[in-house]
Amino acid sequence: MITNMNKFKNILKQKNIKPTYHRLKILEYIVENMGTHPTAEMIYDALKGEIPTISMTTVYNTMNSFLDKGLVTPVIITGTEVRYDYNKSHHHHLQCRKCGKIFDIDIECPLALGKKKFINGHRIEEVHGYFKGICKNCLKSKKE
Amino acid sequence: MITNMNKFKNILKQKNIKPTYHRLKILEYIVENMGTHPTAEMIYDALKGEIPTISMTTVYNTMNSFLDKGLVTPVIITGTEVRYDYNKSHHHHLQCRKCGKIFDIDIECPLALGKKKFINGHRIEEVHGYFKGICKNCLKSKKE
DNA sequence: TTCATATTTGTAATCATTATAAATCTGTAA
């Protein structure tokens, strides 16, 4: 526990984010639930039991500072909500059109490798990719 | 004029969409402004001069039926707005972080080619990719 | 301890989009 919290404290310090209690708990949650790519609301719902006074605004403020400092990246697929990703390695995502869950997809995309490339005269700074389809769980549970 | 309108009428008929006046004008706009990847609001603003009674709801309804029938595809980059793309060929997009404009990027992505592939056990139905960076116009006008 | 500053909170506002129901248009049958 304490050692974990120290680990998170160091992560925040390295990124120049003052390690307050709320920020530590939010960071802990997203690190330990990396696979879920949570929304702000999921983070809020998960923490309000332990921190009854926490507010959505704090979650948004915290996630926005995490985004600014590059601690998390936004996962944008639906156009109606932002999800957050702590995973550092370059990867893409798949959203299942049945269950709505988002999965990490580790693929070697030739475009994602060379940074600061130019295409058609535009400078490329970020490469994002996502897939839509049916996840393996939903494929298993029912045939189509 | 008339021939163009007939062309658009045929496009709608082929997709089983009843060619009403509003739908024809909206289709005309997105075909002739393909490069702008307009939002619903951009379409509304462009047409309200010629069709003073048109409403945002009609634009949304129309675009949703165009989406359902596969006449347009959604371009989702910001997470706060949906843009529409009439371009039929497979391609990706770049959004400039200075001017916000969205550009078509024609690239051969190996992932985008084979349809209905499986990755990690998930069935892939759609492949979407987008880039963020600085467009060539903004690169030209100022150094960084 | 005190004060300035940063953080958190609660509320209201905003923005894109959808829901709803009334009004209008369209095409067809009589």
Next chain:
DNA sequence: TTACAGATTTATAATGATTACAAATATGAA
């Protein structure tokens, strides 16, 4: 042509995610 059913459009209100704002609270240095 008339009348009517069904589709389309409109105006308005509602929703959901996110941000703005200002007051309350916590923090850290002098």
